[in-house]
Amino acid sequence: MSTEQIPVTDTPLEIGGRTLRSRLILGTGGFKRLETLAEAIRATRAELVTLALRRIDPQARGSLTDVLDECGVELLPNTAGCYTARDAVVTAKLAREAFGTDWVKLEVIGDDRTLLPDAPELLLAAEELVDDGFVVLPYTNDDPILARRLEDVGCAAVMPLGSPIGSGMGIRNPYNLSLIVERANVPVILDAGVGTASDAALAMELGCDGVLCASAIARAHDPVAMAHAIRAAVEAGRLARGAGRIPRRLHAEASTPDAGLADLTPPVE
Amino acid sequence: MIFVNGEPRHRDGATIAELLADLGVEDRARGVAVAVDGEVVPRAKWPERRVTEGERVEALSAMQGG
Numbered sequence: 001m002s003t004e005q006i007p008v009t010d011t012p013l014e015i016g017g018r019t020l021r022s023r024l025i026l027g028t029g030g031f032k033r034l035e036t037l038a039e040a041i042r043a044t045r046a047e048l049v050t051l052a053l054r055r056i057d058p059q060a061r062g063s064l065t066d067v068l069d070e071c072g073v074e075l076l077p078n079t080a081g082c083y084t085a086r087d088a089v090v091t092a093k094l095a096r097e098a099f100g101t102d103w104v105k106l107e108v109i110g111d112d113r114t115l116l117p118d119a120p121e122l123l124l125a126a127e128e129l130v131d132d133g134f135v136v137l138p139y140t141n142d143d144p145i146l147a148r149r150l151e152d153v154g155c156a157a158v159m160p161l162g163s164p165i166g167s168g169m170g171i172r173n174p175y176n177l178s179l180i181v182e183r184a185n186v187p188v189i190l191d192a193g194v195g196t197a198s199d200a201a202l203a204m205e206l207g208c209d210g211v212l213c214a215s216a217i218a219r220a221h222d223p224v225a226m227a228h229a230i231r232a233a234v235e236a237g238r239l240a241r242g243a244g245r246i247p248r249r250l251h252a253e254a255s256t257p258d259a260g261l262a263d264l265t266p267p268v269e
Numbered sequence: 270m271i272f273v274n275g276e277p278r279h280r281d282g283a284t285i286a287e288l289l290a291d292l293g294v295e296d297r298a299r300g301v302a303v304a305v306d307g308e309v310v311p312r313a314k315w316p317e318r319r320v321t322e323g324e325r326v327e328a329l330s331a332m333q334g335g
Contacts, residue, residue, distance in 0.1 A: 027334070027335030028333040028334060028335070029333050029334040029335035030333070030335070031333060037333070050334060050335055051331050051332065051333060051334055052331070052332045052333070052334025053302060053329040053330070053331065053332065054329060054330070054332035054334075055274040055275070055327065055328065055329060056274065056292050056294055056301070056328045056329060056330045057330075058292050058293050058294075060330075063300070063331075064300070064331045064332065064333060065299055065300040065331045078334055078335065080334050080335065090304065090307060090308070090309060093309045094302035094303075094304060094309055094329060095302065097302040097303075097309060097311060097312055098299075098300050098301055098302035098329065098330070098331065099299075099300060099331070100299075165335065166335075192335075212335075214335030215335065
């Protein structure tokens with residue numbers, strides 16, 4: 001990776017002892033063609049991408065892992081579809097076998113309508129996987145207390161949702177996200193809910209360390225163009241956060257001084 | 270009778286490696302993982318672990334996912 005891939009004013013993102021220049025993590029789900037996925041990876045400049053494990057399909061064409069290897073990205077297997085801590089833990093161990101990585105995007109969901117995390121099962125699974133040597137990146141609710149508990153059991157990052165997976169509803173509770181950012185001692189990655197570039201920029205402006213995005217890119221009308229847009233948004237939001245926004249004011253404050261204003265009053269007739 | 274990815278098969282006594290060959294994946298073992306009755310079978314055991322009557326084999330590989 002060349003240094004031009006990181007804004008000059010930024011520092012790399014460090015998670016679990018790994019240094020990432022890109023603050024955008026790409027989810028591989030939803031791309032209709034592997035060629036488009038590869039193009040989107042290049043456009044996002046992502047160095048870490050998620051993938052899943054499913055029953056072998058003898059009819060499957062093309063190898064996902066070959067494509068990802070050619071792109072030179074690191075793999076972040078997920079435990080998508082798991083409803084219990086036990087299933088998630090076994091799935092993480094299977095992923096470790098399959099991909100030779102002890103990194104895991106831990107997902108333990110509560111129902112198939114909201115795909116929201118099941119907090120007690122999530123915490124249980126996180127603790128067990130950390131004890132087993134995994135680098136655990138949990139997909140979590142936008143709950144500051146749960147985020148803290150996940151950090152306490154040794155998660156390498158916390159990944160709160162902006163809104164439900166695939167909903168494209170953006171960040172529904174920026175206040176909670178700010179509370180998570182304020183006291184986290186591990187990286188905070190916004191995971192789920194991004195619908196378009198401005199959502200990713202807002203996440204970074206709120207102080208997130210990175211953004212994980214799948215559907216917003218994969219299901220966009222032009223995925224590669226959206227990949228460029230969200231990459232730029234993550235960088236813009238990060239720069240804006242560092243630059244420090246002006247305070248919001250109820251009334252206007254002139255940016256042009258009053259002093260020296262010309263007297264243009266016509267003479268009295 | 271055993272079960273491979275939910276399908277009944279008359280392959281009692283076959284090794285995991287043989288069952289994977291049935292699925293045509295022996296040459297792309299990267300990205301593949303196997304569980305029997307909900308327990309991981311490490312790659313190193315695939316040539317020797319035989320699957321017996323009633324056991325459920327899950328043979329998994331990489332899939333796109335967020």
